[in-house]
Amino acid sequence: MRLAVAGATVCLDHHPVVHDVTLDVPPGALVGLVGPNGSGKSTLLRAVYRSLRPQRGTVTVGGDDVWRLGAREAARRTAAVLQERDTTAAGLTVAEIVTLGRTPHHGMLGRPGTADREAVAESLERAGAAHLAERDITGLSGGERQRVLLARALAQHPQLLVLDEVTNHLDIRARFELLALIRGLGVTTLAVLHDLELAVRFCEQLVVLDEGRVHAAGPVLDVLTPRVMAEVFHVAARVERHADGVVRITYAADPLTAEPGPGSHHLSGAPPRPRHRSASPRTGRCRRSRSGRSARPSRRHGPRRRSPR
Amino acid sequence: MITAISIGAAEVPPGEVWRIVLSRLTGGGPVSDIATEQIVWEFRAPRVVLAAVAGAGLAVAGAALQAVVANPLADPTVLGFSHGAALGAVIALTTASGAVLGGVGVSTAAFLGALLAGAMVFALGRKAGRMAPTRLVLSGVAIGYLFLAATSYLQLRATPTELRTVLFWMLGSVAGASWDQLPLVTTVVVTGAVTLSLLGGLLNTLLTGDESATSLGVDVHRLRGALLVCAALITGTVIAVAGGIGFVGLMIPHLVRLATGPDHRRLIPLTAVTGALYLVLVDLLSRTLDRPNELPLGILTALLGAPFFLWLLRRNKGMDTA
Numbered sequence: 001m002r003l004a005v006a007g008a009t010v011c012l013d014h015h016p017v018v019h020d021v022t023l024d025v026p027p028g029a030l031v032g033l034v035g036p037n038g039s040g041k042s043t044l045l046r047a048v049y050r051s052l053r054p055q056r057g058t059v060t061v062g063g064d065d066v067w068r069l070g071a072r073e074a075a076r077r078t079a080a081v082l083q084e085r086d087t088t089a090a091g092l093t094v095a096e097i098v099t100l101g102r103t104p105h106h107g108m109l110g111r112p113g114t115a116d117r118e119a120v121a122e123s124l125e126r127a128g129a130a131h132l133a134e135r136d137i138t139g140l141s142g143g144e145r146q147r148v149l150l151a152r153a154l155a156q157h158p159q160l161l162v163l164d165e166v167t168n169h170l171d172i173r174a175r176f177e178l179l180a181l182i183r184g185l186g187v188t189t190l191a192v193l194h195d196l197e198l199a200v201r202f203c204e205q206l207v208v209l210d211e212g213r214v215h216a217a218g219p220v221l222d223v224l225t226p227r228v229m230a231e232v233f234h235v236a237a238r239v240e241r242h243a244d245g246v247v248r249i250t251y252a253a254d255p256l257t258a259e260p261g262p263g264s265h266h267l268s269g270a271p272p273r274p275r276h277r278s279a280s281p282r283t284g285r286c287r288r289s290r291s292g293r294s295a296r297p298s299r300r301h302g303p304r305r306r307s308p309r
Numbered sequence: 310m311i312t313a314i315s316i317g318a319a320e321v322p323p324g325e326v327w328r329i330v331l332s333r334l335t336g337g338g339p340v341s342d343i344a345t346e347q348i349v350w351e352f353r354a355p356r357v358v359l360a361a362v363a364g365a366g367l368a369v370a371g372a373a374l375q376a377v378v379a380n381p382l383a384d385p386t387v388l389g390f391s392h393g394a395a396l397g398a399v400i401a402l403t404t405a406s407g408a409v410l411g412g413v414g415v416s417t418a419a420f421l422g423a424l425l426a427g428a429m430v431f432a433l434g435r436k437a438g439r440m441a442p443t444r445l446v447l448s449g450v451a452i453g454y455l456f457l458a459a460t461s462y463l464q465l466r467a468t469p470t471e472l473r474t475v476l477f478w479m480l481g482s483v484a485g486a487s488w489d490q491l492p493l494v495t496t497v498v499v500t501g502a503v504t505l506s507l508l509g510g511l512l513n514t515l516l517t518g519d520e521s522a523t524s525l526g527v528d529v530h531r532l533r534g535a536l537l538v539c540a541a542l543i544t545g546t547v548i549a550v551a552g553g554i555g556f557v558g559l560m561i562p563h564l565v566r567l568a569t570g571p572d573h574r575r576l577i578p579l580t581a582v583t584g585a586l587y588l589v590l591v592d593l594l595s596r597t598l599d600r601p602n603e604l605p606l607g608i609l610t611a612l613l614g615a616p617f618f619l620w621l622l623r624r625n626k627g628m629d630t631a
Contacts, residue, residue, distance in 0.1 A: 049524040075526025084518030091570040092516065098515050104526035111510070111574075152517075155524070 001062035001077060001159035001188055002027050003048065008057035010040070010047045011195040011286035015157040019212045020057070025160070030182065032191045032194060032203035032220075036233060040212035041192045042164055043084075048190065049080040049162050055286055061160050075104035079153035080162040081146070094140075094148050095133045098124055101155030119155050127151035128181060145173030150182070163191040167198060200224060200239055200247045208232055220247055313360075313593045314353040321345055321353075330354065351487075359486035359494070359550065360592040360606075361585035364557055366498035366547040368584025369577055370540040371558025372565075373505050373522045376573065377536045378446040384558035385544040388449030389426040391555065392456035394548040397422025398478050399460050403467040415478065416490075420549035426452055427541025432616045440533040442519075480605030481554035483592055494546050501543040502581045508536070509574035516571060554585065557584055560618045567621060587614075 001023040010018035018040040033041050046052035047059055050066050059066050066074045079101065089097065097123045101123065102116040112120075124130040129147040132140065139146065146166050153161060163182070167175040175195070179202045182189060193199040199206060200220050207217040208224070210232045216223045224239040236252035252258075315326045328340045339346055362548055371384040378388070385391050396519065401418035415583045429452050434445035464475060505512075514522040522529050548554075561584040569575050588606070592615060595604040 046520070049520075051520055051523040071523075071528055072526040075524065078524070080521065080524035082518070082520050082524065084521055088515040089571065090565065092513070092572060093570070096513070096570075096572055097517070100510075100517060100525060103510065103514055106510075162524075 002060075003160050003190060004060045005044070005048065006058050006060070008044070008047055008054040008059060009286075010043050010052055010054045012043055012052070014286045016023075016055070016286050017212050018047070018053040018054075018209075021209070021212075021214050022057075023207045023214060023217060025188055027188050028081045028186055029040060029205060030191065030203050032206045033190055033209060034194075034199050034206055035209035035215075039209040041209055043082070043212075044209065045162050045164055045190070045192060045282050048160075049078050050074045065304075072104045075156060077158060078160045078162060080164070081149045081153050081166050082164045083168065090136070090138045092137055093133070094118060094124070094129065094137060094151075096136050097137055097148055098129075098133075098151045098155050101152040104156060104290035119157065120151075123151040123154035126154055126185065141174075142170045143178065146170065146174075146178055147181070150178075154185070154187075158298050159188060161185070161187045161189040161191075163189065165194050167193065167195055196233070197249055222251075234258050254273040277307055314349060316597060319345075319348055321349055322474075325349075326353075348551050354627050355488050355491060356486040356592065357589055358491055359483040360588040362491070362495050362498050363547045363551040363554060364561075364584035364586070364588025364591075365502060365581040366494070366543045366584075367557040368419065368499045368561035368580045368587075369498075369502045369505055370543045370547075372562035372577055372580045373512070373540045374558070375562055376515050377442070377533050377540070378449075379442040379515065380446050381563065382559075383446060383449075384556075385540070385548075386424075386453070386555055386558070387446065388430055388540075389451075389453035389456060390423045390430075390449075390541055391459065391543040391548060391553050392453040393426025393429075394419040394423035394461045394545060395553055396456040396463075396477055397425075398552070399463045399467075399475050402478065403463050403471045403477050407555060416549040419552075420545045421438070422456070423545030423548055424541060426456060427545070431537055431541075435530075435534075438530055440530045440537075442533075445533070445537075450472060458460045477552075477605060479553045480607035481552035481610075482595075482603070482605055483551050483588075484603060490550050494550050497546040498543055501539050502577065503538060505536070506574070506581075507575040508532075509572070509577050512536070512573035512577075513571075533561060552605075552607070554588070554606050554610055554616050556607075557588060560610075560614045561587060564618065564621065 005021055006021045008018060008021045009016055021044060023031075033044065035041055043052065047054045048066070050059075050071060053067055061074070061077045066078065067092055069077070098120045099112050102112055102119060105119075106112055106116055115129070121130070124133055127147045127150045129144065129151050132144055132148060137145065140148065150166070161182070166182075167178055171176065174200060180200055183202050191203070191298065193203070203220060205218060206220050206223045208215040208228060215232050216228050221239060221241060226236070226238055229237045229239070235255040236258040237255060238250045239247060240250065241247050312323060314330070315321045315323045325345065325598055326349055326474065332338065332340045333350055341349075367385060374383040374388055375381055377383070397418035397420070398415050399416045400422075413508050430445060430449045433452070434440055434442070434448040464472060467475060494595055512528055514525050514527045515529065517525075527598070544558075562580050565580045565583050569579060582609055588610070591606055591609045594613070595606055595609050598609075599603060
């Protein structure tokens, strides 16, 4: 299914973190969401997997607004693999963890049935984790663990996968394996990737987020121009397709010599702003949950805090 | 349980206990002499049943709370429920003469105190519809201290006789059990335990973290609220009739978790059964260790439980990484 985010402004603790973002993930595509630390990538994802309601704008999956679908229906369409450390899950087996992916299908009080067990087995197979089924989650390597979480997401039978830096802390081979696996799934995927090398190699399209705004979006080679590399990532680098067909990043001898584009002054403290996009007067404000002026009940729409875990 | 009924200040052979209990349950006539019948049916049986119900209730409340606040230290005491109940009981025991309020007054006051504490944790731990685990548990601890301060002040002003009553209440006992009070507490505990067991699958999603649970379609904050209410009701009802029995809510869920893993669909029912058996055993010991005196339950739950629990913790390798 297609994911379409339109004019989304998302606030964290009364501060806008994502401004007026519009992006599109076509059915079956693997789109990478990249940007420096604090550019709002994870916050944008939270709006997609229905954890944080945008102040403005819409998130639609398969043409339906996820906030109108309800939590369960949305969870049947969208599955997420996040960065949370689930230490309290110690002692659960891999099969039990993956079974949790069936939650939106068997309901509040439902018990997993035959169909659920089949879905779990199939997801473990697809994620290449079938041999781990009876293992304790705490005893797994980083790569195995991510496969298990991916299997849990697949058990939701999602039409859209949302991944938040799933390659973090993995060794280099495990990173390649995991991304090749994800690309081979054929599920529409929006993946936050910290590792640009992997992003350019595995994604057809990229969305570059900077300061909570879309700086550029489109096919990899069109997006990561030397100027974008300088303006957003502050490094001197070229992104090219090599003779073997693989897209790679070539960094300058001293990548820190990046020439910031005209009008950007990141070295003087003012972060560079995309010049092609003027700040919209409609963005940049967040409803305060206690103002009482908001038309909608602030309880549900107010900014939500990241829980301190 | 039959064994527990048969042993005590006056020994009754297990076979005879069986006959008496069966005859009572099936509506048959007396099968033994009146004194024995009375000991078995009017004194021993209700207290053993109450011990079982109280143990089950406190243990499942603890298990639920540990999942709610994602903290292995959580139990009804840490979240302030027990302190709330204690304050209610102490107010009833010291400010009014016993004749005015009577035993029921203490129970009601303790129940209201526990619910008040629960409501405060619920209200203060909540912000913009979100119930963050850390804020919840710290709110509970702070509210507990608040109630404890009030309780201590009242104790300072109490007469020595009142103080002794208060002390005994706080340490918990099922000696005052009677058949009249059992239906209510049993209903609450059984309903609560069944509800929590049915919610086991959802409790499991909390183990994966709030954001992941949300992405699975679970309304994490509403679930937390519901579980908190459930745990407060169970704790309040149990403490109201059995006093402040500590450590069961903390130890039993961990004990069961070490044995069977953290899957709440298994954990909750097994915790209920284990809690019930443990408190029946503790009550039995409390009646027999120091005959003819009775030791308060609160002393024995910890005195017996803590060393065993510590031994188990050291033996278990899983605790090193978790």
